[in-house]
Amino acid sequence: MNPTTEKNKRKTFGIISHPDAGKTTLTEKFLLFGGAVQTAGTVKRNRGARTALSDFMEIEKQRGISVSTSVMGFTYKGCQINILDTPGHKDFAEDTYRTLTAVDSVILVIDCVKGVEEQTEKLMKVCRLRSIPVIIFVNKFDREGRNPFELLEEIEQRLDITTCPMTWPIGIGSTFKGVYHLYNSSLNIYSASKTKKADDYIEIKDLNDPKLPKLIGESLANSLRDEVELVSNEFEKFDEPLYQAGYLAPLFFGSAINNFGIQELLDTFISVAPSPQARETLTRTVSPNEEPFTGFIFKIHANLDPRHRDRIAFCRICSGKFKRNTFYYHTRREKRLKFSSPTTFMASEKTVVEEAWPGDVVGLYDAGNFKIGDTLTEGENLQFKGIPSFSPEIFKELENMDPLKTKQLDKGIEQLADEGLAQVFTFTLGRQRIVGVVGELQFEVIKFRLLQEYGASCTFRAREFSSASWLSMEDDDALKQFSASHRHNIAHDKENRLVFLANSAWDLQQAKSKFPTLKFYETSEYR
Numbered sequence: 001m002n003p004t005t006e007k008n009k010r011k012t013f014g015i016i017s018h019p020d021a022g023k024t025t026l027t028e029k030f031l032l033f034g035g036a037v038q039t040a041g042t043v044k045r046n047r048g049a050r051t052a053l054s055d056f057m058e059i060e061k062q063r064g065i066s067v068s069t070s071v072m073g074f075t076y077k078g079c080q081i082n083i084l085d086t087p088g089h090k091d092f093a094e095d096t097y098r099t100l101t102a103v104d105s106v107i108l109v110i111d112c113v114k115g116v117e118e119q120t121e122k123l124m125k126v127c128r129l130r131s132i133p134v135i136i137f138v139n140k141f142d143r144e145g146r147n148p149f150e151l152l153e154e155i156e157q158r159l160d161i162t163t164c165p166m167t168w169p170i171g172i173g174s175t176f177k178g179v180y181h182l183y184n185s186s187l188n189i190y191s192a193s194k195t196k197k198a199d200d201y202i203e204i205k206d207l208n209d210p211k212l213p214k215l216i217g218e219s220l221a222n223s224l225r226d227e228v229e230l231v232s233n234e235f236e237k238f239d240e241p242l243y244q245a246g247y248l249a250p251l252f253f254g255s256a257i258n259n260f261g262i263q264e265l266l267d268t269f270i271s272v273a274p275s276p277q278a279r280e281t282l283t284r285t286v287s288p289n290e291e292p293f294t295g296f297i298f299k300i301h302a303n304l305d306p307r308h309r310d311r312i313a314f315c316r317i318c319s320g321k322f323k324r325n326t327f328y329y330h331t332r333r334e335k336r337l338k339f340s341s342p343t344t345f346m347a348s349e350k351t352v353v354e355e356a357w358p359g360d361v362v363g364l365y366d367a368g369n370f371k372i373g374d375t376l377t378e379g380e381n382l383q384f385k386g387i388p389s390f391s392p393e394i395f396k397e398l399e400n401m402d403p404l405k406t407k408q409l410d411k412g413i414e415q416l417a418d419e420g421l422a423q424v425f426t427f428t429l430g431r432q433r434i435v436g437v438v439g440e441l442q443f444e445v446i447k448f449r450l451l452q453e454y455g456a457s458c459t460f461r462a463r464e465f466s467s468a469s470w471l472s473m474e475d476d477d478a479l480k481q482f483s484a485s486h487r488h489n490i491a492h493d494k495e496n497r498l499v500f501l502a503n504s505a506w507d508l509q510q511a512k513s514k515f516p517t518l519k520f521y522e523t524s525e526y527r
C-alpha cells in the first residue's frame, strides 16, 4: 500500500444544507447504501429525540441542535467515502466553514418546497471562495414543491453557480413518478420505500418509445419529452473539469426519505468527485502522493464522554501514511507527540486505527496540545494554510460571577477558544475580555460548558462592537499612532495579534481613510 493508491480510493466530502432540508436523512441513506448501517434512524436527528452517532454532547440533546461536526466513513463500490457532517444551524456556521477546509468536495441539499434558503447562500459562498466542487441534490420531490425550472433558475441566480441537471423529475408531489437519467437514458420509477436500497431501472433510449406512456401515463410522458428537450437546450452539458474547478454543479432530483434518486447521486459522486487534493502550506504545496505523513487539525471536540475531560482533535491527513504509536512533529509547539488510540468513525462505531491515508480523518485524543489549524508532520517545519478566523458578528464582555473560580474560568475560556467555539479578544487597556461569536446561541453553549466542565460561572454583557479587523504590523509608526488614538477599541486575539474592534461600519471606514497605510483584514489569515 502506498499513499497514491490509497488516496485514489478515497473521497472526502462535506454535506451541507439549510436546517431541515434533509441532510441527516441523506447521510443515513448513503450509509445504508454502503452497508455501514442496517436500519434507518442510526444517524442523529437534529430534534434530539433519539440517541445517535453524532450526538456527542449533552447540550446537543438538550437543545436539539447539531453543535458538532461528525465524521462518518463507509465503503461503496471499492471507494472509501468519508462524510463530514456539519451543523446546519446558523449560530454554528463557523464550525461548518472550518470543516469545509478539510473536504475535497461538497454535496448541497436543497428542499424543493423552500428552494434556496439563507444558510444555503452563505455556505455556497464559502464553497465558491475555496473553489470546492459541488453536487446539488434537490430533495423532497414527494412533496408539492416548486416547478423544477423555477427552482433551477433560483439556484443559479442566488447561488451564482451554473447547474447541470443529471436527472429530471417526472411529476411532483402526488404525481411524482420517478426520475429520468439524462445521461444513461434510463427511467427509474418511484415507489415510496424506506427500506429498499436500489430501484429497478428501465432503459428508455428513445423518449418516443411506446413503453413510456404505459409506464408513466400519456400526459406525464408528453411533458417529459418537452422538458427533456428544453433542458438539453437551456442547460450546460456535464463537463468534469468544469465541475472539478467549482464552476459547474451537477444536479439531481429525488426524495431522500424514500430512497429515491440517491443511487444516481452516489454513482455519479464516486465517478466524478475529486480524490484527496494537494494542499497549500506557508512554504510549499504538499501533494497527497508524498511519502511522509502530513495533516492538520480542523476541529477540536471536547467531552465526548461527559464523565471525562477528553478532547478529540480531528486531523485531516494530507499526505503519506499516518501510523498509530508513532512520533509526529507538532510544528507550532515544536514538539514530538505520539498517539496510542487514534480513532476513526465508521458509521455507528468508533474504532482505533493502526494506519490512515490521505483524505482520512482521524480523531486524536488530546490533553490540550492542539489548536485549530495546527500542523503535524514527520519533522518538516510546515504550516497548512486556509483555516481563517472570520470576524465575529456579536460581541459581549465576559464577566466572572465567582471570583473563587477565576483560574477555572480563564482555563475554560481559553480551551473553548482553542476549540473554535468563540473568539476571545483581550483589551490592551484594562484586560477585559470580549467574546465574539456568530450566533447568540453560542453564548449559551459557552456559559453552559464553562459551568458544567470547569465549574466556572459567568455572564455576558452586551458591547456595541460591530466587527473585528486584524491589523497588519508593517507600518510601525502608523500602528502606534492608531493604537494611541483608539485605545478603547484595540485588543489582542488569542495568538496575540492586534485587532481593531470597530463600533460601527462607519467607524471602520473612518479609521481606514485616516490611516491609509494601515491594513485592516477581515480574516485572521493574512500571513
Ligand code: GDP
Pocket (backbone or CB within 6 Å): 017, 018, 019, 020, 021, 022, 023, 024, 025, 026, 045, 046, 088, 139, 140, 141, 142, 143, 254, 255, 256, 257, 258
Ligand atoms: P437536516 O436538518 O437537513 O439534517 O434534515 P433532516 O434529514 O433531519 O430532515 C428534516 C425533515 O424532513 C425530517 O422530518 C425528515 O423526515 C424530512 N425529510 C427528509 N427527506 C425527505 C423527503 O424526501 N421527503 C419528505 N417528505 N420529507 C423528508
